[in-house]
Amino acid sequence: MLKRSKAAIRQWFSPDQAAQAREDDKVCSVRRGFFKRAAVAAVSVAGTAGLAKIVVDSSPQPKLQDKYAKDHLAGEQELMEWEYVLMSEREKADMVQAFIDNYSDQV
Numbered sequence: 175m176l177k178r179s180k181a182a183i184r185q186w187f188s189p190d191q192a193a194q195a196r197e198d199d200k201v202c203s204v205r206r207g208f209f210k211r212a213a214v215a216a217v218s219v220a221g222t223a224g225l226a227k228i229v230v231d232s233s234p235q236p237k238l239q240d241k242y243a244k245d246h247l248a249g250e251q252e253l254m255e256w257e258y259v260l261m262s263e264r265e266k267a268d269m270v271q272a273f274i275d276n277y278s279d280q281v
Contacts, residue, residue, distance in 0.1 A: 261269075
């Protein structure tokens with residue numbers, strides 16, 4: 175906006191008004207062209223990335239159900255090996271004290 179007002183003032187007072195106006199318009203159109211090209215490039219990159227993701231996701235995964243079943247069985251086996259151990263009164267007191275000590279850090 176400031177450039178346009180400067181261009182208008184120059185047109186009023188300078189003898190080569192038309193040449194200066196054309197130069198200012200050329201600068202504005204060059205900037206618009208740059209931003210237009212940048213926007214088109216950003217949209218095309220985003221579109222290409224989206225298309226690549228769709229293609230990769232839609233490719234068939236061999237025996238995916240078998241892999242999930244094996245993972246599930248391994249997780250179940252790990253959980254079955256764990257042992258439930260009660261905390262002693264001393265461990266409970268230490269844990270409560272740790273919560274009390276750290277409470278002032280959270281506020």
